[in-house]
Amino acid sequence: MISQLNKELVEIEKRLKEIEQLQAKYMEAFEKNTLPVGMLQESLQKVSNEKGELESEKNEIAIQFGSIDSKVTYPFVIS
Incomplete structure (x- = not known):
C-alpha cells in the first residue's frame, strides 16, 4: 500500500x-x-482547478501515510 x-x-x-x-507560460503570454x-x-x-484537485489528493495521501504510521508499532529496547 x-x-x-x-x-x-x-x-x-x-x-x-x-x-x-504552464501557469508561468500563460502569465508570460x-x-x-x-x-x-x-x-x-x-x-x-482549467490548470488552477486541476492544481487544486491534485493538492487535495496529495493531502489525502499525506493523511493516509499518517494513518499507516500510527498503526505501526515500533519495538522498544528495554535494558
Missing part, C-alpha cells in the same frame, strides 16, 4: 510541476499580449 501511495505521490508532484510551468485574454483566463482556470 505504501508503495502505491508513493507512486501516486510522485505522479502528483510531477503534474503539479508541469502545471506551475498575458504580459506579452500574445493570446486573447479570454483564452488565457479559461486556460488558467
